[in-house]
Amino acid sequence: MNQVKGDLKSINLVERLKEILPEDRITTNETVLLNHSQDESFHPSSLPDVVVFPQVKEEVVGILRFANDHKIPVVPFGAGSGLEGQTIPICGGITIDFQEMNKIMDINPRDLLVVVQPGITRLQLNAELGKHGLFFPVDPGADATIGGMASTNASGTTTVRYGAMKDNVRDLEVVLADGSVIHTGSKAKKSSSGYRLTELFVGSEGTLGAFTELTLQVYGIPEVTVAGRAVFSSLHNAVQAATSLLQIGVPIARMELVEAITIKGMNKSSGTNYTEDTTLFLEFHGSKGNVDGDLDITKELFTGFGCYQFDIETDSIGRKKLWEVRHNHLYILKHANPGKKVLNTDVCVPLSALVEAIEFSRKCIDENGLDGSIIGHIGDGNFHASIVLDQNNLEKVDSVNEQIVKFALSVGGTCTGEHGVGLGKMKYQHEQHGKALDVMKSIKKVLDPSNILNPGKIFRLD
Amino acid sequence: MNQVKGDLKSINLVERLKEILPEDRITTNETVLLNHSQDESFHPSSLPDVVVFPQVKEEVVGILRFANDHKIPVVPFGAGSGLEGQTIPICGGITIDFQEMNKIMDINPRDLLVVVQPGITRLQLNAELGKHGLFFPVDPGADATIGGMASTNASGTTTVRYGAMKDNVRDLEVVLADGSVIHTGSKAKKSSSGYRLTELFVGSEGTLGAFTELTLQVYGIPEVTVAGRAVFSSLHNAVQAATSLLQIGVPIARMELVEAITIKGMNKSSGTNYTEDTTLFLEFHGSKGNVDGDLDITKELFTGFGCYQFDIETDSIGRKKLWEVRHNHLYILKHANPGKKVLNTDVCVPLSALVEAIEFSRKCIDENGLDGSIIGHIGDGNFHASIVLDQNNLEKVDSVNEQIVKFALSVGGTCTGEHGVGLGKMKYQHEQHGKALDVMKSIKKVLDPSNILNPGKIFRLD
Incomplete structure (x- = not known):
């Protein structure tokens, strides 16, 4: 369903791109195109015309400048783990795969900052950060790239404590549609200078620019981590207990609700023997004293809301198992339905x-x-x-x-x-945002007048 | 130094505004104009042509629609406590004073949300929230209005724990230059839907729209609050100690550095007898167990960095005194220099x-x-x-x-x-933001094509 757009059908993309980056990082190989035609969602696939693998910012600048001149669609691509079709090139064109821009440029423990290229995945990053006693908390489940996570404002199990991507990106280096390069923020922890472009670009799903460098806030690995499961006799009680815990300010690091019916499925496929009732999967981070204190408060409060079982896992093997079971629920579902x-x-x-x-x-x-x-x-x-x-x-x-x-x-x-x-939630944008959607579109139009950046995602411009 | 702009000099503003709101809420009284010609900064004052006091959103819509049709400058005004001249109407025109839009529309303890009009001050809000066991943490010192605080992305002593305004505004109702009304967010704690307009408008200093309603995240009042002072023999040690405390993740609620020389001034004017050396003023929030734990860790860590005195205040009178001394430093300076x-x-x-x-x-x-x-x-x-x-x-x-x-x-x-x-940091915008400043300007131009909204602030458009 590639739409003919701009000069896409009249020029030899590979030949022209060779002027910007080496031939061995430009491909029209069918398997590669196929690998970039789909994400992990249910949305129909669509082939790009060419996939490029830049290694430096200057190449991204060149690609965008060229694409903009010829009105050729460009889709930034990370790990392909998106769930709403964001990286599916529905208009064809150039897919920029950032896998060769996956370096850590700087780790700064004193400032609790790290500078990375967009193609690094969160597990790669955390493996390196761990050597410095640091970690990057945002955990969407999949081993997504940091660039991709920023582009969807990803979050996950730890967001209740550490926030989403928008809360943890301090600065973005962005190549705009016309090839100009901007920095959206600074290294300062807070700023009231100018419009907040970092948050505007985080979550823009490749429609406003391509990220070439990200400065992230990182955290010291907590002294103690304890995971746990709290079992309730009803959904209502579990949610009330969780809400109350937040209200009194217990800094819970993870709090995941699992329905009784899903626990049943977990037991069946993971060989666990969890009580088959509404369960909160929990995690506490902090000093030993604080975690003990938080556990005491949580247990007492939860008991008041009808929690009848509270098991904790203090060693890393037990914790790992618990979160594996939680994270695997999607694979369980897929396995059961080949x-x-x-x-x-x-x-x-x-x-x-x-x-x-x-x-x-x-x-x-x-x-x-x-x-x-x-x-x-x-x-x-x-x-x-x-x-x-x-x-x-x-x-x-x-x-x-x-x-x-x-x-x-x-x-x-x-x-x-x-x-x-992506593609999946476009039809709800007007109902959700009303006239604010016009504001978003006007920003898109002024920053990407030829609509080359991931066209056809988030909203249609016609 | 009012610039003639649009139809400002050719039409009778009061007569035309009377079509939008009652006469008794439109004034050209000299004292009132004078009160709206200046903030708490050193920037030169400039009179508005008229001050209006809307009570409902529809009046704000009418004012902006009228101003936009006639290219008349509009300056939103809160408490006038700004420090960079944001509310000084350097091009004259209409100042919208939001003091009569100061209602709390909704307090929702279950969702930890409150909906307010922009003219409520943070102390007014907290007085009301306290009855529900809640508080709004952002504390810039002055009793600013919530609308004003959002417009400058204010923060303050508690930001180290609770974040700045951008982190605590969930949704804004904004009247745009053309009078259209948008909501920038939702009541959901997180969202990846559309561009993040809330953060774009927070900190836009009245240049992109006028806020008519704000949904804020609030917090349960902590069970225990303990304040303290930690004295160090050098600035270097104090900063290192503070950095380390953050790195190990102690959730300190306030941590303010005061130079030895400033402590001296405090003792002189406040009658205190504080050790005249580099001092960290601290505050801990949480359950009794956690605060005790945090205090133990902090003391131990600080001692390692040469802290030789650590005093705490557990009762509210002692805490109040300590923070009064800290907050009064500006008044001390002003008193000493009439x-x-x-x-x-x-x-x-x-x-x-x-x-x-x-x-x-x-x-x-x-x-x-x-x-x-x-x-x-x-x-x-x-x-x-x-x-x-x-x-x-x-x-x-x-x-x-x-x-x-x-x-x-x-x-x-x-x-x-x-x-x-405001006015004071305009000259540094290019150096700080580089080409990103062009992006900000292009957003301003597309959202306020006639440049009526607080013109001449943040950047010049010529």
């Missing part, structure tokens, strides 16, 4: 509406006879209903997704808490 | 450059024979040199300010950590 895809809803709602939103989602799934599990980043009000998808139930699943989104919007929530808009 | 003004520098630098930046600033002040004190939000790398100003030393003070800013920029910092750009 050859099928999974749609992940991603709404985020105010905490007061969370119980109702989850119950509503469960009802929609069941009433439509679908197979799905629900997992929630409960401290943020963000949850995913992962629903098994095939050719026969596509419309039904889409309708359930839509019902869940509409519910979230009706209570003041958002259609996407962390996966981004 | 009739004179004070310039506050506001740079923010990476923590690793903080000692050098403070020592450099002290040297500049002393070498120029100026009178000034230095106070630092040390956890953020942000500090203020408050320098006494009169007609005779204006150039010298300006030159010292400039030297301090240039130093901050040379180490990757920012010219303003929390006061904003």
Whole structure:
């Protein structure tokens, strides 16, 4: 479904790109094109015309300048682990794969800052940071690239304590559509100078520029980490307990809600013997004294909300197992349904509406006879209903997704808490943002007048 | 120095505004104009042509629509406590004073959210929140309005723990230049939907729109609050100790650096008997167990960095006194210099450059024979040199300010950590932001094509 755009069909892309970067980093190899035609979502694939692998900023500048001159679509590409089709080149053109720009440029423990290129993955980064007693907390599950995580404002299990990408990116080096290079921030921890461009570019999904360097805030590895599971007799009690914990200010590092039905699936596939009831998976970070104190408070408070079982894992093997079981729920679902895809809803709602939103989602799934599990980043009000998808139930699943989104919007929530808009959430942008969508479009138009940057994502410009 | 702009001189503003709001909330009374001609900075005053006091959003819409049609400058005005001339109407026109839009629209303890109108001050808000066991943490010192604080991305003593305004505003209702109304966010704690307009508008200093409603994140009042003072034998040791404390993740709620010379002034004017050496003023928030734990860790760590005195205040009277002494430093300086003004520098630098930046600033002040004190939000790398100003030393003070800013920029910092750009930091915008300044200007131009919104602030558009 490549649209003919600009000079795309009239010029020899490879020949022209050879003027910008070496031939061995420009490819039209079919397998490579195929690998860049799809992400981990259910959205239909679409081939780029060419894939390039820049190694330095200057090459990215050259590519964008060329593409802009000839109105050729450009899609920045990280690990391809997106869940809403952000990197699918629906208009063809040039896909810039950043895998060869994956260096750590600087680790600065005194400033708790690190400067990286966009193609480094979070696990690669954390392996290196660990040697300095540091870590980067944002954990979307997948081993995404830092550039990709910034482009979708990714977050995850640790966001309740450490925030999302927007909270942890201090500065971006961005190549704009016309090839000019800007820095959006500084190395200072806070600033009131000029408009806040860092947050504008974080989450812009490649539609405003290509990131070539990111300055991130990092953290000292906590002295003590304790994981745990708290079992409740009802969803309602679990959510109330979690909300109260946040309200009294316990700095919980992870707090994940898992439905009883999903625990059942976990036990079956992971060989665990967890009590099959609504469970909060927890993690505490801090000094020994503080973690002990937090555990005491949490246990006492949770008991008041009907928590009848509270198990903790203090050693790293136990913790690892616990989080593996939690993280594997998607693979469990996929394994149980070979050859099928999974749609992940991603709404985020105010905490007061969370119980109702989850119950509503469960009802929609069941009433439509679908197979799905629900997992929630409960401290943020963000949850995913992962629903098994095939050719026969596509419309039904889409309708359930839509019902869940509409519910979230009706209570003041958002259609996407962390996966981004991409292709999947475009149709809800007007309902969610109203006239603010026009403001977004006007910013897009002024920064990318030829609409070469990831065209057709987030919103249509016509 | 009012510039003639648009139809400003050819139409009767009061008559036309009477079509939008009642006559008794439109004034050209000289005293009122005078009160809106200046803020708390040293910048020259300039009169508005008229001041209006809207009570509802629809009136703000009407005012902006009218102003936009006739290209008349509009300046949103909160408490007038700005420090960089943001609310000085240098082009005349209409000043919108939001003091009659100061209601709390909703307090929602379950979601830890509150919805307010822009004219409420932070003390008014906290008085009301306290009844619900909640508080809004951002504390810039002055009793600024929430709208004003959002417009400069204000922060202060508690930012090291709770963040700046950008971190605590969940949604803004904004009236744009053409009178259209948008919401920039949602009630969800996180979102990856569309461009992040909330952070774009926070800190835009009235140049992109007028805020008519703000949804803020609030916090449960901590069970225990303990304040303290830690005395060090050198600036270097104090900063190292503070940096280390952050690195190991102690969630300190306030950490303020005060120079020995400033402690001396405090003792003299406040009747205290504090040890006259480099001091960190501290505050800990949390459960009893956690605060005790944090205190133990802090004391032990600080001792390792040469802290030789550590006093704590557990009761509210002692805490109040301690912070009064800290907050009064500016008034002390003003009292000691009747009739004179004070310039506050506001740079923010990476923590690793903080000692050098403070020592450099002290040297500049002393070498120029100026009178000034230095106070630092040390956890953020942000500090203020408050320098006494009169007609005779204006150039010298300006030159010292400039030297301090240039130093901050040379180490990757920012010219303003929390006061904003206004008039005072305009001349550093190009040096700090480079080509990113063009991006800011292009956003301004597309959202306010007639440049009616607080014209002549942050940057010039010619």
